[in-house]
Amino acid sequence: MSGDVLAYHPMDESGLRAAQDKQTRFIKGFIASNKYDGDKIYVNENALLAVIVKVDQRRRYFHFFHKLDMSEYKEAALYSFWYIKLHPLNIGPRDFLRDPPSMYDSINEKLALYVIFKTLRTMLKKKKLPTERLDELPLKYIDELVYSLTYRDVSKESLIMLVESMAVFLGLDPYAKEK
Numbered sequence: 001m002s003g004d005v006l007a008y009h010p011m012d013e014s015g016l017r018a019a020q021d022k023q024t025r026f027i028k029g030f031i032a033s034n035k036y037d038g039d040k041i042y043v044n045e046n047a048l049l050a051v052i053v054k055v056d057q058r059r060r061y062f063h064f065f066h067k068l069d070m071s072e073y074k075e076a077a078l079y080s081f082w083y084i085k086l087h088p089l090n091i092g093p094r095d096f097l098r099d100p101p102s103m104y105d106s107i108n109e110k111l112a113l114y115v116i117f118k119t120l121r122t123m124l125k126k127k128k129l130p131t132e133r134l135d136e137l138p139l140k141y142i143d144e145l146v147y148s149l150t151y152r153d154v155s156k157e158s159l160i161m162l163v164e165s166m167a168v169f170l171g172l173d174p175y176a177k178e179k
Contacts, residue, residue, distance in 0.1 A: 010053065016049070016053075019056070020045075023048060024043070027048075027111065029118070033114070037099075040093070042089070044089075047087060048088040051086050051088060055078045058070070071174055071175075076118075078159075079115050080112035080115050080159055110146060113145055120167060123172055134170060
């Protein structure tokens with residue numbers, strides 16, 4: 001087998017920009033939904049592009065070696081994983097008298113969970129399933145997820161399994177072939 005066949009061929013410029021626009025929308029939605037001061041959060045564009053490339057590399061890996069198309073669940077898990085590892089969000093100067101001390105802590109891990117929950121909610125709506133179970137997740141559970149993503153070792157594969165397990169719990173079938 002030639003080394004060129006196995007070499008990663010990067011996304012073209014338009015595909016990269018489209019993926020960057022999609023992730024930028026996710027980030028803006030995350031900032032707005034958490035009522036963060038957008039002027040205090042900086043997106044490291046190089047880290048964001050690295051996240052996109054890492055996910056694309058895994059997408060091509062699944063396709064080339066396993067003849068599988070990557071599901072929305074796997075994609076959400078992989079974006080989450082790389083957000084945690086590469087930290088594309090950075091916090092600028094803060095007003096410690098006005099902002100709660102922990103408001104911006106673990107912001108990349110919270111972004112990772114936002115991507116997961118947003119994807120699950122989108123899939124529930126797409127399948128015309130109720131979103132109440134997702135809305136009823138205890139805050140203690142979400143806090144534990146943030147803590148785990150921040151301080152514990154979590155592999156790509158374990159994060160994929162977590163997202164797919166959550167999907168099953170919510171009544172989705174993450175292993176079904178999309179039509």
